[in-house]
Amino acid sequence: MIDTRWWQRGIFYQVYPRSFQDTDGDGIGDLDGIRRRLDYLAGLGVDAIWVSPIYPSPMADFGYDVADYCGIHPMFGDLEAFDRLVADVHARGLKLVLDFVPNHTSDQHLWFRESRASRDNPKRDWYIWRDPAPDGGPPNNWISNFGGPAWTLDAASGQYYYHAFLKEQPDLNWRNPEVRAAMHDVLRFWMARGVDGFRVDVIWHLMKDADFRDNPPNPGYRPEEGDIGRFLQTHSADQPEVHDIIAELRRVVDEFPDRVLIGEIYLPIDRLVAYYGEDLAGAHLPFNFQLIYASWNAESLAALIEEYEGSLPRGGWPNWVLGNHDRPRIASRVGHDRARAAAVLLLTLRGTPTMYYGDEIGMENVPISPEDVHDPWEKNEPGLGLGRDPERTPMQWDASPNAGFTAGRPWLPVAANFAHCNVAAMLDDPFSILALYRRLIALRRVHPALQTGSYRPVTAHGDVLAYQRELGGESLFVVLNLGGETQRGIALPDGVAEGHVLLSTRLDREEKVTSGFSLRAHEGLVIALSAAT
Ligand code: GLC
Ligand code: MG
Numbered sequence: 336m337i338d339t340r341w342w343q344r345g346i347f348y349q350v351y352p353r354s355f356q357d358t359d360g361d362g363i364g365d366l367d368g369i370r371r372r373l374d375y376l377a378g379l380g381v382d383a384i385w386v387s388p389i390y391p392s393p394m395a396d397f398g399y400d401v402a403d404y405c406g407i408h409p410m411f412g413d414l415e416a417f418d419r420l421v422a423d424v425h426a427r428g429l430k431l432v433l434d435f436v437p438n439h440t441s442d443q444h445l446w447f448r449e450s451r452a453s454r455d456n457p458k459r460d461w462y463i464w465r466d467p468a469p470d471g472g473p474p475n476n477w478i479s480n481f482g483g484p485a486w487t488l489d490a491a492s493g494q495y496y497y498h499a500f501l502k503e504q505p506d507l508n509w510r511n512p513e514v515r516a517a518m519h520d521v522l523r524f525w526m527a528r529g530v531d532g533f534r535v536d537v538i539w540h541l542m543k544d545a546d547f548r549d550n551p552p553n554p555g556y557r558p559e560e561g562d563i564g565r566f567l568q569t570h571s572a573d574q575p576e577v578h579d580i581i582a583e584l585r586r587v588v589d590e591f592p593d594r595v596l597i598g599e600i601y602l603p604i605d606r607l608v609a610y611y612g613e614d615l616a617g618a619h620l621p622f623n624f625q626l627i628y629a630s631w632n633a634e635s636l637a638a639l640i641e642e643y644e645g646s647l648p649r650g651g652w653p654n655w656v657l658g659n660h661d662r663p664r665i666a667s668r669v670g671h672d673r674a675r676a677a678a679v680l681l682l683t684l685r686g687t688p689t690m691y692y693g694d695e696i697g698m699e700n701v702p703i704s705p706e707d708v709h710d711p712w713e714k715n716e717p718g719l720g721l722g723r724d725p726e727r728t729p730m731q732w733d734a735s736p737n738a739g740f741t742a743g744r745p746w747l748p749v750a751a752n753f754a755h756c757n758v759a760a761m762l763d764d765p766f767s768i769l770a771l772y773r774r775l776i777a778l779r780r781v782h783p784a785l786q787t788g789s790y791r792p793v794t795a796h797g798d799v800l801a802y803q804r805e806l807g808g809e810s811l812f813v814v815l816n817l818g819g820e821t822q823r824g825i826a827l828p829d830g831v832a833e834g835h836v837l838l839s840t841r842l843d844r845e846e847k848v849t850s851g852f853s854l855r856a857h858e859g860l861v862i863a864l865s866a867a868t
């Protein structure tokens with residue numbers, strides 16, 4: 336059997352800390368809140384918790400604008416609260432992964448305050464400063480990911496600084512070895528405190544073109560993508576030099592035993608897989624977001640799975656993601672019936688799954704009225720549907736006021752459906768989507784073929800998608816009806832006489848099947864196969 340690491344076998348669960356559990360009544364989640372809900376997470380069966388940023392921050396981008404990499408925002412707690420969290424996570428056999436945001440700091444970070452103080456400040460070159468274009472405008476045509484120019488003029492020193500996101504998020508200059516050394520020490524600081532790894536924010540952005548050439552126009556631009564879509568990001572991201580930077584980060588992570596490096600990367604598959612690095616010396620898990628963008632039909636899903644499986648470098652470990660704090664929730668993208676089939680895909684495809692908090696109870700995007708908008712992207716480019724508040728609303732724990740999230744006023748509205756869509760109600764309902772997630776996660780433990788077995792495509796025809804997972808003598812058959820009509824006459828794989836249904840997305844059948852069985856609308860099955868005799 337192959338030797339596998341915890342981050343290959345396990346399941347990651349993303350906590351958006353502002354929205355998970357509040358304990359001090361300020362309407363914003365905190366570290367003690369996460370700690371209070373660890374029994375729930377352990378009971379769910381996940382293995383590792385990734386927590387979005389908890390550092391001191393002016394919150395211009397809700398923590399992705401870090402003002403001190405080695406502290407905790409008082410709103411979330413303090414370092415003692417953090418140490419208590421680490422200890423309690425580890426006491427349950429779970430792992431804790433932090434969000435590392437190396438591409439940019441807050442404009443309130445001391446480094447940037449020094450950098451902007453004068454052209455000859457020793458930290459000037461820690462950020463990206465350029466002279467104006469001859470006409471006095473920005474140095475090139477690069478656009479901020481949140482709309483508008485990516486350059487802001489600092490009147491006092493007469494130069495522009497670059498920010499791939501908000502002007503409150505100046506980009507660090509990763510070509511400067513002092514920046515790299517300082518950031519390596521940040522990783523060491525947290526690993527020494529017991530952190531098991533990092534999810535690295537926008538890792539493909541770290542290096543920019545050395546000559547700051549203009550980006551070419553995007554011929555396929557659609558206005559609903561926002562301003563950023565007007566140009567291809569040819570020179571502003573995904574530069575060849577980034578892989579040396581990541582290999583260095585990986586060497587630092589490897590100074591501590593058994594840690595994981597995950598990269599946030601939105602790129603086509605052929606570019607994405609380069610982030611495993613030469614000889615797999617890059618990210619352990621370059622996030623694979625293909626399911627977030629997939630058209631929900633058997634043929635296109637099969638094609639993307641095949642393309643991904645076929646593109647992985649030798650020994651590169653796959654991973655799958657259905658949602659996160661930046662993208663509409665799966666239940667809202669595909670509807671509740673299909674969200675169940677999606678759960679089966681996430682938890683039975685080959686590779687490490689990452690879940691987003693609340694998806695296990697089928698949380699939906701919550702409509703946000705204009706006065707409740709927090710997300711700066713929505714504020715900059717309103718009305719295009721780009722805002723991310725809808726997928727960041729408070730976790731729905733029970734039917735008590737504010738869904739048990741806070742005794743105060745929640746920072747974002749709680750979903751209207753919380754009285755029935757909540758953890759407590761679904762724990763009592765053996766047919767709930769939460770029950771399905773718990774069963775799927777438990778199945779992965781009992782059947783290691785689901786964790787680390789091989790993947791073999793079987794069918795993608797009409798609305799039916801099927802594949803096999805195999806390990807040792809065990810063979811599991813996963814078959815999904817992605818459409819709304821009953822599918823009849825489904826065959827078991829060649830040479831297999833009989834199977835045993837271990838799980839249906841409807842949680843109402845565990846029975847023997849032979850070729851010719853049916854799948855109800857949107858039903859998915861996990862079937863244990865017995866060889867023909
Ligand atoms: C990543 C984060 C997102 C943030 C951006 C800038 O994409 O996931 O929430 O706004 O980086 O840090
Ligand atoms: Mg709080």
